Each structure stands twice: as C-alpha cells, then as structure tokens.
Amino acid sequence: TLMQNGSEVEIDSRSSDAIAVAVRAQAPIYAADEVIEESAIEMEGDEVNEEEIVDQFKRFLDEVSAEDFVEAEVEGDVEDAAAEEEEEEDR
Known part of the structure; x- marks a missing residue:
C-alpha cells in the first residue's frame, strides 16, 4: 500500500x-x-546451542579485565611512537 x-x-x-x-x-x-x-527457512547443519554460547561469553567476562584492553592499546602506541622517533632520527 x-x-x-x-x-x-x-x-x-x-x-x-x-x-x-x-x-x-x-x-x-x-x-x-x-x-x-x-x-522462515530452517537451515540444516550445525545447530547453535545458545545456552553454551552465553555460558562461554559469561566465562570470558569473568576472566577479562579492563587492563586487557588498555595494555594492547598502550603496546601499539609505544610501538608507533618508537617507529616515529626512528623516522625522525633518519631525517
């Protein structure tokens, strides 16, 4: 309409x-x-166990901390800064 x-x-x-x-x-x-x-069309193949997926995610959340994400970012920043310093020294 x-x-x-x-x-x-x-x-x-x-x-x-x-x-x-x-x-x-x-x-x-x-x-x-x-x-x-x-x-709806039901797809054949691997059936998804939603409870297991939720349990896995909960376990991940129990084990992960904010520092896990910060460290990765800081390491990348440190590497980037070191590379920039080397480039400046080469000039």
Whole structure:
C-alpha cells in the first residue's frame, strides 16, 4: 500500500519487486510475526546451542579485565611512537 496525493493506493507485486521498491524509496517494510514465522527457512547443519554460547561469553567476562584492553592499546602506541622517533632520527 502506498500513499499518493493523500490517498492509499494498493499495488499487487511480487515480494522481491516490492522489497526492491521499498529499498529504493527508503520506505520501512513491515511484516506480521506470524508471516515471518511461517515463511522462515530452517537451515540444516550445525545447530547453535545458545545456552553454551552465553555460558562461554559469561566465562570470558569473568576472566577479562579492563587492563586487557588498555595494555594492547598502550603496546601499539609505544610501538608507533618508537617507529616515529626512528623516522625522525633518519631525517
């Protein structure tokens, strides 16, 4: 359904064409939850165990500290500063 000159115009189209027009027009695309659930395609292959992923992330958070990130940044800054000093000395 489009709004044209203040009135709604309903257009019949294939889904792919409607999506292409909406993307070009930067228009939002709405779909009912039931439609999405009915049309969803289940992928075969590795099943994702969400609980295990969450547990792994929690363990990571328990072990990581702010210093882990700061040290990496500082080491890079020190290396960059040393390289800049060498370049200046070579000039």
